[in-house]
Ligand SMILES: *[C@@H]1O[C@H](CO)[C@@H](O)[C@H](O)[C@H]1NC(C)=O
Ligand SMILES: *[C@@H]1O[C@H](CO)[C@@H](O)[C@H](O)[C@H]1NC(C)=O
Ligand SMILES: *[C@@H]1O[C@H](CO)[C@@H](O)[C@H](O)[C@H]1NC(C)=O
Ligand SMILES: *[C@@H]1O[C@H](CO)[C@@H](O)[C@H](O)[C@H]1NC(C)=O
């Protein structure tokens with residue numbers, strides 16, 4: 001049992017939660033949030049259903065929910081308990097009587113976790129490095145098909161938080177890169193792709209989960225508090241969530257940590273205020289696994305679903321919700337109105353993605369690879385039955401996976417055009433990262449080891465490899481002149497010939513805090529930004545011996561390259577990021593020149609970690625009480641900070657070379673929608689479903705007569721005596737719950753910044769488009785260019801703004817030498833606004849003809865063309881602004 005259970009993901013969380021009890025002391029959870037940061041009350045939870053784009057689903061949901069009993073409503077808003085009776089990492093209760101099934105919620109953002117016959121796609125960071133909207137969408141389509149094929153209703157992705165604020169952060173690789181627009185575009189394309197297959201996507205984790213260590217609450221110690229000011233939240237960390245909601249995402253997952261001292265799973269300002277009112281989110285909000293720490297309070301704060309159902313110390317059959325939520329409604333503490341809204345949001349998301357028609361039930365088990373197994377693995381006694389049907393959902397998705405892996409490969413340096421390699425040159429390959437883990441690609445539980453080629457990080461954000469196309473095998477498929485030294489210690493080698501090329505494979509891993517790998521607690525707290533397994537020494541020794549050295553890097557994020565990047569024999573460096581199962585051929589296609597590399601860095605690589613501010617460069621260490629992670633750098637992370645301080649990175653955000661070169665010309669700018677200072681008034685909220693608000697009869701909560709309870713399973717029923725007692729309290733209406741300050745039950749019109757999915761609809765009005773011609777200026781190689789548009793705000797405005805900020809990008813198809821393509825990029829009203837904390841709205845500081853400069857180029861530090869919004873002219877051949 002225990003060992004079977006340990007083969008699955010959430011046990012790690014259990015252990016983390018239990019383990020951290022041992023060395024913690026009780027504290028007041030809010031005693032040391034820095035002055036000035038506060039979590040304001042925001043009540044009530046806004047009803048869902050007021051937007052036309054969701055109204056049909058809400059009408060159907062209202063029909064269904066109005067037929068549910070109290071125990072059915074509380075059943076669908078919470079999980080049945082970790083490992084209980086159900087195949088997925090999260091499983092809601094059902095309302096089978098009225099035709100609403102259990103929902104299967106499944107990890108991960110890069111593939112269906114904990115099962116077989118699936119594709120292990122490249123990770124988010126790799127996907128972001130492609131800068132290819134169509135390809136990101138295609139990956140989303142393939143992911144959605146695989147989740148659907150396995151019967152998983154809910155895809156627990158995409159990840160946009162962490163956003164990559166801290167280079168050492170453990171889960172940055174699950175997201176798409178250290179910029180809100182790159183994250184937002186990739187998330188929106190993923191959501192579209194996944195949900196068009198009828199699977200509900202989950203954008204996560206809201207918000208501020210930028211470090212792994214000390215993230216979780218346990219009964220003795222709170223998770224850390226991310227202290228984020230309002231403007232920074234809106235312009236950086238919330239931005240991808242807003243775009244995900246604009247793209248129609250069906251669910252949102254809250255983060256483990258607190259924001260401004262209040263746990264995200266019960267933060268009324270964050271959930272009720274920002275997410276549901278300002279961003280107009282119409283789907284449902286779930287807690288991250290075992291982060292649910294209150295019953296009534298989290299319900300009032302706007303949480304809609306408790307995952308996986310247990311209290312944060314799991315496996316005792318206890319829950320903050322389910323039977324307790326039933327009790328809270330009967331005793332009058334949680335208004336029935338709130339429960340109706342929770343249930344309606346969940347059912348509406350199910351209709352919105354068409355899951356009422358032919359959605360297959362799960363045909364796999366996260367708990368075991370065996371065909372037959374225990375049906376309730378955590379129960380003391382459990383019947384056995386078939387749990388795995390081994391449905392093969394891979395189709396030809398390896399093609400998309402390989403394309404992403406290939407088109408993400410980022411050429412950082414190619415001195416003397418060492419690459420592409422001719423197959424006639426003898427290759428000396430060094431480093432254990434060139435070959436798949438000799439114990440098998442899935443040998444380590446949750447990939448919590450760094451052995452062999454690094455294809456993904458560790459933790460819950462993984463999937464099992466169906467196979468692993470490793471680099472060394474792929475290289476040997478191409479050429480016979482290969483000598484492989486499968487070691488991270490430089491071996492004795494014969495005297496090199498002038499023809500020899502050395503390829504050195506190094507890596508850097510990270511993951512979730514539930515596992516420690518080589519002293520790294522999820523975050524790279526031990527290895528820091530150095531290559532693992534003394535990879536730097538391996539490169540230096542190879543560089544001392546050979547005069548043509550290629551370094552291939554598999555990495556979760558930035559790496560310190562200074563120990564060797566300037567060595568004359570280190571001629572070429574390729575970042576292959578985290579390629580997933582298709583690590584081999586994607587790389588050889590680039591190495592040998594079938595395609596030109598076309599990836600661009602989704603983060604900057606600094607020369608020294610101290611080039612970034614302390615608040616970002618360092619992880620927060622242990623503190624008595626709540627660890628405080630204060631975003632004192634504000635908007636200034638990654639290139640925004642480096643540019644402000646005039647610090648040249650080694651390689652800038654957006655950098656990526658090709659085998660060919662591109663010229664940008666013929667740029668033009670057009671004004672599309674004239675802008676006013678603030679958006680036009682928001683549309684008022686439409687009607688929302690209404691239900692009877694009378695407390696239902698206690699009998700709706702009774703366990704059915706003769707019901708056989710399974711220990712640890714979490715039910716929504718109450719024993720009749722309990723139900724009657726709670727009902728008596730509610731009916732009497734005297735005993736008041738100690739409601740939080742600011743509590744109210746009156747629905748409001750919502751803030752001015754709201755009005756549609758993601759905010760005021762006018763925020764997506766296109767303000768300007770820029771069009772340019774990109775020409776393959778080389779003579780030998782085809783290649784794909786990425787056009788990047790960065791905005792510079794007008795001078796003299798009353799807001800401090802970063803020198804330049806990414807606003808849009810486009811990737812061309814492969815252009816033959818001499819071939820040209822025209823691309824058009826656009827900037828919306830939101831793109832040219834700032835979040836004004838006084839006005840609580842998006843303000844266009846350049847209104848009235850002030851000059852914005854839209855810089856165009858191939859990297860954040862290679863912007864040689866500018867378009868001006870005042871004169872509607874463009875110039876090229878300029879000096880880059882950074
Ligand atoms: C955090 O505190 C700041 C004040 O410093 C406030 O402006 C902001 O709205 C708060 N954010 C949340 C999510 O409570
Ligand atoms: C809650 O869900 C479980 C699992 O589907 C089901 O067995 C149980 O009957 C449901 N309870 C109610 C009240 O429908
Ligand atoms: C109602 O029940 C909930 C859940 O057990 C409890 O937290 C709350 O205090 C109760 N309210 C009253 C007024 O007794
Ligand atoms: C590139 O190689 C040339 C010789 O081919 C050398 O002079 C130059 O210093 C090298 N540049 C770098 C950055 O390594």
Ligand SMILES: *[C@@H]1O[C@H](CO)[C@@H](O)[C@H](O)[C@H]1NC(C)=O
Pocket residue numbers: 666668771772773820822
């Ligand atoms: C210049 O751009 C326009 C579109 O804005 C395009 O129609 C035209 O072909 C381009 N001219 C050249 C020479 O590339």
Ligand SMILES: CC(=O)N[C@H]1CO[C@H](CO)[C@@H](O)[C@@H]1O
Pocket residue numbers: 116117369390392466
């Ligand atoms: C096509 C395929 O990969 N099928 C595999 C599905 O999973 C079962 C059990 O792991 C394997 O035996 C099949 O080979």
Ligand SMILES: CC(=O)N[C@H]1CO[C@H](CO)[C@@H](O)[C@@H]1O
Pocket residue numbers: 360361362363389391
């Ligand atoms: C439990 C269950 O529904 N299993 C199904 C999984 O998918 C296969 C193939 O689509 C079906 O045959 C099973 O019935």
